[in-house]
Amino acid sequence: MTVQKYKEIHLVNRPEGMPTNDDFRFVEKEIPTPGENEVLLKTLYLSVDPYMRGRMRDIKSYIPPFQLNQALTGGVLAEVVESHSDLFETGDIVSNNLNWSEYNVANAEKLQKIDPTAASITAHLSVLGLTGLTAYFGLLDIAKPQAGETVVVSGAAGAVGFIVGQLAKIKGARAVGIAGSDEKIDYLINELGFDAAVNYKKDSFKEDLVAALPDGVDIYFDNVGGDISDAVMNELNKHARVTVCGAISSYNSVDGDVGPRIQGQFIKTSAMMKGFTLGDYSQQLPTGVVALTQWLQEGKLKYDETIVEGFENTPDAFFGLFKGTNLGKQLVKVADPEFAKL
Amino acid sequence: MTVQKYKEIHLVNRPEGMPTNDDFRFVEKEIPTPGENEVLLKTLYLSVDPYMRGRMRDIKSYIPPFQLNQALTGGVLAEVVESHSDLFETGDIVSNNLNWSEYNVANAEKLQKIDPTAASITAHLSVLGLTGLTAYFGLLDIAKPQAGETVVVSGAAGAVGFIVGQLAKIKGARAVGIAGSDEKIDYLINELGFDAAVNYKKDSFKEDLVAALPDGVDIYFDNVGGDISDAVMNELNKHARVTVCGAISSYNSVDGDVGPRIQGQFIKTSAMMKGFTLGDYSQQLPTGVVALTQWLQEGKLKYDETIVEGFENTPDAFFGLFKGTNLGKQLVKVADPEFAKL
Incomplete structure (x- = not known):
């Protein structure tokens, strides 16, 4: 043998x-x-x-x-x-x-x-695994989107981000994605139904972002960190909520991750920011799986x-x-x- | 006339x-x-x-x-x-x-x-006016101290900070102050009953801070911002809460307020940060006045x-x-x- x-x-x-x-x-x-x-x-x-x-x-x-x-x-x-x-x-x-x-x-x-x-x-x-559940709890439990609010998500074409934007739409919010190629921008808007999407690799990123946010930012779901997040933080509305899920822009950094301190903006806007990992929800995961499965079967969630x-x-x-x-x-x-x- | x-x-x-x-x-x-x-x-x-x-x-x-x-x-x-x-x-x-x-x-x-x-x-x-009420709602409503937790407050000898520390004690938490002179440190510990206090103007500030935090930081009430806050953020415990009340270190800054981005730390610890102003509590102010007046009359709160x-x-x-x-x-x-x- x-x-x-x-x-x-x-x-x-x-x-x-x-x-x-x-x-x-x-x-x-x-x-x-x-x-x-x-x-x-x-x-x-x-x-x-x-x-x-x-x-x-x-x-x-x-x-x-x-x-x-x-x-x-x-x-x-x-x-x-x-x-x-x-x-x-x-x-x-x-x-x-x-x-x-x-x-x-x-x-x-x-x-x-x-x-x-x-x-x-x-x-x-x-969508039914760690990344879908991360989107589910990070958006719905921490940021709690309301109909008509604007939800911005960075890393929007990534495994967590593309679920976040679709969940925002399911909740009646406006979904604005940030991603790194025109192909991704097209995918977010035309395949997934995001209301707007902005390419952070363009020189005009900051202007494009502001233009995509006529009503400011009520929720920012952050997968990326760095300069991209600095730009979004400037647009927070009163009582904005920021879910910090990831900071992929800094994961390979050998220098420190340094940027404008955000505390002043949080005082001005009474904003809230919360970091999390899925381990915080270990007892509630089945609830998320049931909800995501249902939206998937109803055709409300593509993946x-x-x-x-x-x-x-x-x-x-x-x-x-x-x-x-x-x-x-x-x-x-x-x-x-x-x-x-x- | x-x-x-x-x-x-x-x-x-x-x-x-x-x-x-x-x-x-x-x-x-x-x-x-x-x-x-x-x-x-x-x-x-x-x-x-x-x-x-x-x-x-x-x-x-x-x-x-x-x-x-x-x-x-x-x-x-x-x-x-x-x-x-x-x-x-x-x-x-x-x-x-x-x-x-x-x-x-x-x-x-x-x-x-x-x-x-x-x-x-x-x-x-x-204590019964804007600064006392700012301490009251910022600590008790946003950060919600529990008995045995460690509460760090910057600007601890200032109008908001010295109330925050005393409220932390009233709630059974450990109060650690950060202030800028040995006279203030002495006042916080010996007059107000803080458990520890650290002088941020000393070269040994970071070591002194860590030594004053054997169980880390569950709550940080931030009046100051800047380098002092950067140091505290490194010590956050799992599920820490940060109340951002002020950033006096940057109010006269003509350059930008730049420092280590805190988002990575918030992911690691599932920490929460919230900015606020007292205007957020305009409907609840009388509740705060009643509570503060009672503690004052009971001798639990000095000012x-x-x-x-x-x-x-x-x-x-x-x-x-x-x-x-x-x-x-x-x-x-x-x-x-x-x-x-x-």
Whole structure:
């Protein structure tokens, strides 16, 4: 009997600035046999997400840093290919935080089985997964959009942002996106129904932004930080709410992240800003999944994915997040299922 | 019959940087006779407050700018010396926003009579007035201190800050003040019962701050902004709340107010920050006055005032706010009452 091999991706250096291939290593391992109550999982898709850059630094944060010479972990959609548990059969699909690896062995009790008939399975890594839920709680619980208000979202064509804008529309608000290419601007307005969208890479960005905001900003959902956010902060209305979800513009910064202090503007406008991570909502996630599933099935919520084929292209897909190459959620397709009919 | 004269203070230049005497002019006027339903008010005390610096700029904010060659306005405690209204008798004391002037004529219906037996009358310009109420709503409504939490307040020996720290203690929290002299540090700890206080003018400020915060920061009540706030932001605990009340360090700045962006820290800690002005609570002010009066009468709340004598010294008292010369509320005593027995 041949021993089957598989690969997983280890972090071998803590990147300075933009990560490179030298920071990762593909390590070959032998596929193990699952123990009692364990299952063997074959990775079908994996998710690359900007927050992972933070975990590559050796600093205290809301989530522990990745360990050097250990597998990276992230959102994985996998098929049960061998089960030593009553909870799962071969062909079941799970969505969990697992190693960036072609195969995982996991305790069955920790796995979350998904219903492949409710939506396409990849939706569980995007609109029904961490990024969709991040949009849901960050916008609806923290910022609480009201009909007629203006919601601005940065990183608007990204995995969280494109859901935020659509949720704003569902709530009767005006959605204004900020993104980095004319293709994305066109997508936001003409495919997703944003009311306006502004390309931050144009010299006229600040004027374009002001022109897109005739009634100012009631809500700013910030995925990006930096100069883009500085510009939006100048346009806040009285009692504005700012949800701070991400600051991708600074994740690879080696210098400090310095800019105009915003406190004076917050006094003038009585504005509120709140940072969050999805962990704050760990008890409420099912509520979000139910709501998002319903809007998806009603056709009120569209979702797009940028899918890179091949496990070996995972680092490139990750780097692309910082170059803005993705439209909607960035996924990597690792393999087709062996048993499941999808 | 001699016509009586009085003086009022006009803004004649919009200051660049720190205001000077050249920005103000004392203008002599004749005391008018009040019309029907009006009263003539003699100023006893007036309040100088940092927020007035903002109104000296010609910019849009939460409150309109002062007009050039018109009287400045602010908190005034005055005695009714002539009444053409059934609502007031001579000797009544009012506390209102009025001209910086030795006399004012005002519509009786717009005046707020105070009870001079409940507390010393000057309390109505400090602990029971705008600054006490600012501390009350900014701390208790926005930041909501819980027993055992750590509350840090900057400008801790100032008119708002010294109330904030005492309210934190009343709520069972740990109060840590930041102030600018050893005399103030001593006052905060030994007179007001703060648990710790740190002098920001010392080279060891950052180390001293960290040492004073063994359990981090749950609440930061910010009156000052700038480098001091940058240092506090680094120590925020998970789910910290930041009340932004003032940014006195930047009010005279002619360059921009630039520093480390705080959004990354807010993501890590799920912190919340909210700016406010007392206008946000215009319907709830009586609730605050009742609570503060009760704590005052129970001896749970002390208050101190720095009183400059003489109307002609009003500009100097105002300049002093930016030099930190005041301990507690800065007032100017303009005159003794003619009728009231206080």
